[in-house]
Each structure stands twice: as C-alpha cells, then as structure tokens.
Amino acid sequence: MKSQMGDRAKFWAGGTDMVLLWQRGEIDLDHCIDLRHLGELDYISVEDDSISIGAMCSLSALERSADEHHLLATLSEITKLMCTPQTRTLATVGGNMCNASPAADLSPAFVAMDAEAIILGDAGERRVSMFEFFEGVNKTALRGNELLKEISIPLPVAGNIAAGYRRIDRTVVDIALVNASSALTVDASGKITKATVALGAVAPVIVRSEVAAVPLVGRSLDALDDAALAASGEAAAGDAKPISDVRASADYRRDMVKVMVRRSLADCIEQLKG
Amino acid sequence: MATLKVNNRALEVDSRPDRTLADVLRNDLGLIGVRVSCSEGECGSCTVLVDGEPHTSCLMLVNQAEGHEITTIEGIGTTDDLHPIQQAFVEEQGFQCAFCTPGFILSAKAFLAENPNPTADEAAVAMSGNICRCGAYPYIVRSVLNAAEKLRNEAGTQAAE
Structure with a gap:
C-alpha cells in the first residue's frame, strides 16, 4: 500500500502526534495508512533470551505489563510519566519511537537496554540497534516503505539485568528537560559485566555514553559506592551536548545529567539487590 | 461515509476522513457532552470511552473509531435516571x-x-x-x-x- 502511494502517504499508529501535526499544517498528505488494523503488531512477549514489544502495543498496554518482567516494570513506570491515561490508550510504543523526539521518555531506556528495532521492508526484516535507529529530531533509520515492527530487548543468558530511568520535568504532562536511563548487567557472582548509560534531551539523538560505563564495569555490585555512581554521572555529562532554550540552559541540563545518571544507577542497584 | 456505534446506536456519518472523532460527535451528531478545550490531548475534556477504554477523542480520526463501541456522557445516564x-x-x-x-x-x-x-x-x-x-x-x-x-x-x- 505504502509503495503504491509513495511519499504522499504516511503510516498512522496511535496518531496522537500526527493529528496535531496535521491540524497545524506541518504535514501534508493524501493518505494516512491506519496501522490500528494490524492487530498482529500489538503484543508483548517475554522469552528466556528476550522481551518483544510490538510496535502497535499501546502505552497503556505497556503500563499494564509490569508484572511480566522487571524490565517491563521499569518501562511501565516510564509510561506513567507520559501524556495522560486517556491518551496512553491511543498512543503506541512504535509511534513514539518513529516520532523520534530526543526528549522521548522510552527512547533512552530502550537504548540503555541495548534493544533492537526490527524493521519490515519490501525485502524482508532487518535489525537496527535502537541507538542507531534515531538519526535526528524526528528522523529514524526507516527508509522508503519500511515499517517498525517490534522492539526487541535482549536478556542475559546468565546473571541478571536491571534498568532505571530518571527525568527532570517542570510539571506532569510535560516533556523531559533532561532524562537519563541506565542498565546494569551482573553475572552470577554479582560482578558488573556491562553498564549502559543513555541520555535524552541533550542532543538531537539519544546519546550513549561509553565513558560512563568505565567506573562501573568489572566491579562487584556491593563495591559500587556513591563515588562510583557520581564518577559515572560526571563522565556522562562530558558526552552531553545540550542546548540552551526557553525550557532550560545548557549548563543546567549538563549538571542535571550527572544527577539523573547517578539516581538511575542507584535504581538499578536497588533492583538487583532486591 | 462511516458508521459509528455510539451509545448503543449505529449512526451513519458523512464525514471527511481527516476530521477528529470529537468534532464529528459534537457537530454532526450533536453530542455536545463531548467537550473540546485544548484540542491536543492534554486536558481530557473530550474523553469518550472506546470499547470501554478512555480515549481523547480530539486526537482520534473519525475513521479510527469505526467498528468500535463509543460511549459519551449522553450514553451513561439521563436527567431523570442519573448514572x-x-x-x-x-x-x-x-x-x-x-x-x-x-x-x-x-x-x-x-x-x-x-x-x-x-x-x-x-x-x-x-x-x-x-x-x-x-x-x-x-x-x-x-x-x-x-x-x-x-x-x-x-x-x-x-x-x-
């Protein structure tokens, strides 16, 4: 359908952003292809080695999935920060990702969890890491007729993973001034084997801070003190490239990155220690 | 032309597909209990139930509501028999x-x-x-x-x- 209609057609998921763009005349289309008819893209499934979230899964369905896995519980808490209950029933996970706002709440969490986008195209499926999926403000790795099918979150074969998310906002129903998500993977002995820190609203894309992992990886969970978390936050702030705008100054955002990273890591540790 | 199931009645509406559900419910069907205030999904005034779930009808296109049960405030009680x-x-x-x-x-x-x-x-x-x-x-x-x-x-x- 999309290939027949070309650029004058656009996929329509929940439509909660698209209706507004349409009404403001910021998009001009002949056709919108309503994906709500694709019920098969509305799912959440937990396997031994991965969690799969269908692109048409609504934010409210994600919110209700908290009991299925502790990573879903983290994502569920994030959805509660997003829009309102009666808009979360419409808005979809895939639509939120394809809108590619650098301040989106779920995006840094998916990047921190090392999730992959599964993309459907004319030639079949391909996988792109969520980090590479975001190419700019409202720009994704989707090309031509391609469609986001699923977000796939890998789970460690041995050991455990936990993720945390923190944001600074002005009020509820607001977008993040700064946000950060981190994920820690530990092996059976409690040693940190992997740490991923992702930052939102501090660049046109989600920033993945490799240096923020340095103070964490290789240490045992019990040895992670406040100084280690602060060092990670400090390192992450060096990777942030925030702008000053009407909502916050660049300096404030950079300072808050340190705090958000530190707190999101503390959340991970708390979950891993149970 | 779309058929909407509103408050247990099937109603034909002749509408451009790019209009919002809130607009059609209010202006075509006269269900003015659907209030429109912010028109961007923040204020909740236009909330209706779609298959029992709350939706901001200002963010829905009318065609997205086809085939679903829509409930507005007019559908849950009357002046003489309040819900x-x-x-x-x-x-x-x-x-x-x-x-x-x-x-x-x-x-x-x-x-x-x-x-x-x-x-x-x-x-x-x-x-x-x-x-x-x-x-x-x-x-x-x-x-x-x-x-x-x-x-x-x-x-x-x-x-x-």
Whole structure:
C-alpha cells in the first residue's frame, strides 16, 4: 500500500502526534495508512533470551505489563510519566519511537537496554540497534516503505539485568528537560559485566555514553559506592551536548545529567539487590 | 461515509476522513457532552470511552473509531435516571462550572471498572488526565470514592438477587 502511494502517504499508529501535526499544517498528505488494523503488531512477549514489544502495543498496554518482567516494570513506570491515561490508550510504543523526539521518555531506556528495532521492508526484516535507529529530531533509520515492527530487548543468558530511568520535568504532562536511563548487567557472582548509560534531551539523538560505563564495569555490585555512581554521572555529562532554550540552559541540563545518571544507577542497584 | 456505534446506536456519518472523532460527535451528531478545550490531548475534556477504554477523542480520526463501541456522557445516564457516578458528583459537588465534568465522569467510569475499591491517591492519579480549571479536585476525588461505593453496593445487590 505504502509503495503504491509513495511519499504522499504516511503510516498512522496511535496518531496522537500526527493529528496535531496535521491540524497545524506541518504535514501534508493524501493518505494516512491506519496501522490500528494490524492487530498482529500489538503484543508483548517475554522469552528466556528476550522481551518483544510490538510496535502497535499501546502505552497503556505497556503500563499494564509490569508484572511480566522487571524490565517491563521499569518501562511501565516510564509510561506513567507520559501524556495522560486517556491518551496512553491511543498512543503506541512504535509511534513514539518513529516520532523520534530526543526528549522521548522510552527512547533512552530502550537504548540503555541495548534493544533492537526490527524493521519490515519490501525485502524482508532487518535489525537496527535502537541507538542507531534515531538519526535526528524526528528522523529514524526507516527508509522508503519500511515499517517498525517490534522492539526487541535482549536478556542475559546468565546473571541478571536491571534498568532505571530518571527525568527532570517542570510539571506532569510535560516533556523531559533532561532524562537519563541506565542498565546494569551482573553475572552470577554479582560482578558488573556491562553498564549502559543513555541520555535524552541533550542532543538531537539519544546519546550513549561509553565513558560512563568505565567506573562501573568489572566491579562487584556491593563495591559500587556513591563515588562510583557520581564518577559515572560526571563522565556522562562530558558526552552531553545540550542546548540552551526557553525550557532550560545548557549548563543546567549538563549538571542535571550527572544527577539523573547517578539516581538511575542507584535504581538499578536497588533492583538487583532486591 | 462511516458508521459509528455510539451509545448503543449505529449512526451513519458523512464525514471527511481527516476530521477528529470529537468534532464529528459534537457537530454532526450533536453530542455536545463531548467537550473540546485544548484540542491536543492534554486536558481530557473530550474523553469518550472506546470499547470501554478512555480515549481523547480530539486526537482520534473519525475513521479510527469505526467498528468500535463509543460511549459519551449522553450514553451513561439521563436527567431523570442519573448514572451512579453522576449521582456521586452531584452529592459531592465534584464540579463548579461543569465544563470538564463529562470527561471526568467517563475517566472515572473506566477507572472504577478496573479498580472498584480505590484509595484517594489512586483516584487522584487516575483522574490526572483531566484538568479542572475551577480547581474542584478535592471534591472530584471524593466524588470518585463515593461513586466507587455506590457501584460496589449496586454490584453487591445484584449479586445477592
């Protein structure tokens, strides 16, 4: 359908952003292809080695999935920060990702969890890491007729993973001034084997801070003190490239990155220690 | 042309597909209990139930509602026979100007179907997608708790019969 209609057609998921763009005349289309008819893209499934979230899964369905896995519980808490209950029933996970706002709440969490986008195209499926999926403000790795099918979150074969998310906002129903998500993977002995820190609203894309992992990886969970978390936050702030705008100054955002990273890591540790 | 199932009636509407559900419900079908305020999904005034779930109808295109059961405030009670939630809002004075009330009542209906015995905090969070510019929030929370009790009693009576 999309290939027949070309650029004058656009996929329509929940439509909660698209209706507004349409009404403001910021998009001009002949056709919108309503994906709500694709019920098969509305799912959440937990396997031994991965969690799969269908692109048409609504934010409210994600919110209700908290009991299925502790990573879903983290994502569920994030959805509660997003829009309102009666808009979360419409808005979809895939639509939120394809809108590619650098301040989106779920995006840094998916990047921190090392999730992959599964993309459907004319030639079949391909996988792109969520980090590479975001190419700019409202720009994704989707090309031509391609469609986001699923977000796939890998789970460690041995050991455990936990993720945390923190944001600074002005009020509820607001977008993040700064946000950060981190994920820690530990092996059976409690040693940190992997740490991923992702930052939102501090660049046109989600920033993945490799240096923020340095103070964490290789240490045992019990040895992670406040100084280690602060060092990670400090390192992450060096990777942030925030702008000053009407909502916050660049300096404030950079300072808050340190705090958000530190707190999101503390959340991970708390979950891993149970 | 689209057929909408609204308040248990099938209604034909002749509409361009790019209009919002809120616009069609109000202006074509005369269901003016669907209030439109912010038009961007923040205030909750336009909340309707779609298959029992609350949706901001200002963000839905009319065609997206085809084939689904839509419930507006006109569909849950009448002046002579108020729905228990409406009765609770009257008793607790859960409004001043009442512009936002239909949205609050429909949000409450969906919420209480899921959580029949909420705490005040849970009720307040559940109502967080609706804005009341008169600031009647404490009364609205009390209304929701009162409604919950009414609905529980009703369910209890039905079960006993």
